[in-house]
Amino acid sequence: MNNKLFGTTIAALLGSSVLFFGVTQAGTYVINDVIFASKEFGDQTYIGPFDVSNLPEEEAAVTVQTGVKGWYDKAQVKIKLQDAIVPFPLEVVEFNTDSTLTSAQDGAKNELQFDVAEESVGTFLNQQFAPFVFSDEEIASATEAIRIQLASGRNNQTIDISSALFASTTIEATVSNVTFDTIETSVGIQNLLLALDGYAINSLTTFSLLDFIETADVGIVTEQDLTTVASILYASVLQTNFGVDERSIGPTVPASVPLGFEATINRELGVDFVFTNPNSTTFTLNFNNVGTSLNASITGLPLIYSYQTTLSNQEEYSPKTIKQYSSFVNQNTIRLKIAGANGVQVTVIKTIMSGEDVLETINISKDFYPPVHKVEVHPLTVIETAPAEGSGDGTTTDGTGTTPDDGTTGSTDGSTSQPSTDNGNGTSDNGSSTGGSGSGNDSGTKNDPTSDDTDPEYDKGGNVIPPSK
Template sequence: MNNKLFGTTFVALLGSTVLFFGVTQAGTYVIDEVVFPSKGFGEQTYIGPYDVSNLPENEAAVTVQTGVKGWYGEASVQIKLQDAVVSFPVEVVQFNTDSTLTNAQDGAKNELQFDVTKESVGTFLNQQFAPMVFNDEEIAIVTETIREQLAAGRKDQIIDITSALLANSTVETAVTNVTFNNIESSVGIRNLMTALNGYVINPKSTFSMLEFIESTDLGNLTEQDLTTVASILYASVLQTNFGVDERSIGPVVPTTVPLGFEASINRELGVDFVFTNPNATGFTINLNGVGTGLNANLTGFPFIYQYETTINDKQEFLPKTIKQYSSFVEPNTVRVKTQGENGIQVAVFKNIRSDSAIIETKEVSKDFYPPVHKVEIHPLTVTIPAAGSGDGTGTTNGSESTKGGSNGQPSTGAGTGTTGDETSIGGSTDSGSTNDTGSNANDENDSEPQYDKGGNLIPPSK
């Protein structure tokens, strides 16, 4: 009886325990999954750059928050508007953990949710990009652009807000203005002006002078025509933030374009002028004749900075004189074959200004034109040595010259003599009498010493 009662009691208690445990687990399941469901993430789930695959929501939140905290310490965010790039303070950006986890989709790449106020963005824009003025609509557009770009969680990024601001903008102005004076307007230059006037340099595009003329029928063009127009375009490009990819100068100092701004073109040698527009907006080329000069300007969305070019460190190099000789040039005459010209070197600098302050100065180029040496052609002459030089040639102003004889006058040479009347070799010409006495003895005494084949002196005969 006791055993039966014990068994019945044990079974009752066991059943109650199982029932209580089941109810407890069921309640927990209902609370966790029905009343307060807990979210977890499956395979291949990312929030920003952070992998939260197979993590419950609370662990995923810790993972993401830890990653974003590190992002704040290392992030470098810059805002680009046209030609200006300015650092953006990430401390005004607030990470929204709840919104990030709530909007995250399982098995997908999800974005981080950041909060940025329009007030902080408006203050930033007006301080960093003055003198531009931004209205409320433009500030709201920039704020949303910043939010969208930060959502990927990249540590280093440049956010270009130019396209967002200019999507509906019609603002255009002349951003450059260059005039070359005393330009002879040839047919080729006029054809180039007509073809280039109104040409649009698209965003992020490159312009090549040689490619342009090859794609356009412009008739006969000289290298000088191409160089003149390319040079005024080059001078215009220097007043922007455009990049110059290829530019050359000629061998001599230019006479039709200002020093420092020549962009030589040579089709035969493939010498080109190439530049790139790095901006998110396009610019239009405008070319016009101004009196006897040529004017060029680029129109488009205005730049934040101002660009100016200066010519410094001009140096001149004197030419040398090269002498050449020719038998076709008359005596005492010098013919100039090439007139010399000074060589010149100039350095071109670009100043980048923000309002009136120079924020950067950089050297653009250093152009060197070597001097053209002067070439003179002189007459070809034979030099006759002076008297007594002993080389067998002499000149006198007397009546005669002798060799090996006596004429009552001193001899001026040892061999061949030239006088105003005659030349005498190996003879004697007298006018009648002589003042010499004992000339035979003197001749013998003055005769040159004689040597045998062994080099021994032969005594004079008695």
């Protein structure tokens, strides 16, 4: 009996011990994992750019907070509205640790949660983007757009709020307006204007004139038609923040479009005019032709800045004269083959204005047109004739207009004396005088008034031609 009682007692004590241990363990589980549960993130878990894989929530919180503190120290955030980009003050942004951790999912890339005050964003917008006036709804939309973009935690980012602000607005303004005068409007130009008028340049898209005419029904157009339209389109684009990707000029100074704004087109060589709309809003091309005036404008949501184009450092270069010779040109005649024209160099300058303040001045291009040289065609040879005998005009057949002084010229009194030379025996070789009389000398008888011989003839070298017998 005692043994039975002992066994029963031992069994009761053992059962009680097991029950107590079980209850203790269960309580610890409930307290640690149910009541005060500690979350641990799984593999490949990121919060913003920070890796929290396999970290308990407490350690993950420390990792993220430390990383965000470093982000505040070096991050550069800018806000873009149409063509204006300005720095955004991070002092108005507050990191929300609790919201970030509780919304994070295992094995995923999670976002950082920031709190951005609408009041601070409204003050920022009104200060930086005047003369725009923003409604409460627009400020709320801009605030949400900023908060969403900051969630990535990138150090350097530009947040475009244009779409958020103008999603429901119908505001439209003329952002560019250009007129070319004295334009001879052809049928081809009219067809191009009709096809381009009202054409929409969508956000972040590129426009190519050659690609456009491949798809649009513009009929027959010449290279000059295309160049004229491309040029006024180029001048219009320069008055916006659009980027010019491709533009060329011709070999000579343009006659139909203003200097500095030519955009030549050559379909055979693939010479095109291309530009890009960098904004997140759409713009429309508009064209109008009245008489000899051609007008182009671009309309869309207003730009923050204004753009002005001017010409500077214009220089002219004189042409040279090139002489050519031809046997088909008459003597004493000069035929003008090419009249020639001055060359020109000019710099196109773009000035970006904020109200009355100059923000930036940019050299857009330096257009150089070389001079067209003058070309003259002269006769191949010049034939000069000798003067008539006895003319006494002193000219010779060598074309010099003067008689060489070789002592063999005729008499000064118009007589026809025959020149002679001294043969050394006191008599001249023609027997007309003797040495004793003093009528013979080294220079002949040019001063002998009694000579009645004819004037001598000379060759082109100035030598006497012996008289024929």
